[in-house]
Amino acid sequence: MPVFVKKLLTWGSVAFLIYFMAFRPDGAAQLFKAIGGLLMAMAQGLGDFLTGLMT
Structure with missing residues (x-):
């Protein structure tokens, strides 16, 4: 895509x-x-996923 x-x-x-x-x-x-709510929900989901991987 051109800079302009x-x-x-x-x-x-x-x-x-x-x-x-x-x-x-x-x-x-x-x-x-x-x-903001969407970003918080995404962060919570990622945190839950990572917690599930560790247990």
Whole structure:
């Protein structure tokens, strides 16, 4: 992928996140809360897997 396209997509994503947080803060908070919950569930599952391997 050309460097220009990567930069354009990156800056477009950053601009969208700023817009989303500025004009829909409740929705943005719920989104980040859901992402955090998903990451915590993944970490818990990995921990359970590793614990199962050790016992």
